[in-house]
Amino acid sequence: MSEAKERIDALVQGNDVVLFMKGSALFPQCGFSSRAIAILDHLEVPYETVDVLQDQEIRQGIKEYSDWPTIPQLYVKGEFVGGSDIMMEMFESGELQQLLKAEA
Numbered sequence: 544m545s546e547a548k549e550r551i552d553a554l555v556q557g558n559d560v561v562l563f564m565k566g567s568a569l570f571p572q573c574g575f576s577s578r579a580i581a582i583l584d585h586l587e588v589p590y591e592t593v594d595v596l597q598d599q600e601i602r603q604g605i606k607e608y609s610d611w612p613t614i615p616q617l618y619v620k621g622e623f624v625g626g627s628d629i630m631m632e633m634f635e636s637g638e639l640q641q642l643l644k645a646e647a
Contacts, residue, residue, distance in 0.1 A: 547604035
């Protein structure tokens, strides 16, 4: 296992809710990351973020880890949920709230 994959795995397994994003929660660097943060903040769940712009190995590695080509990427209890579009669809249907409530 590569060092980047080991680091990603530790982050995913070590946090109940983790968002790999461009920028930080306070200063998202793209609209999709901003939307993902807005959804999580609205739901008032504790979460961790990882700024992929700060580490090229993580930026590329997370795409391989999930087999998903875009960022942001949300993980809940070690499971890949999806990007901001999927988060928005799940939020609008109530599915994301149920998933996060079940994990709380």
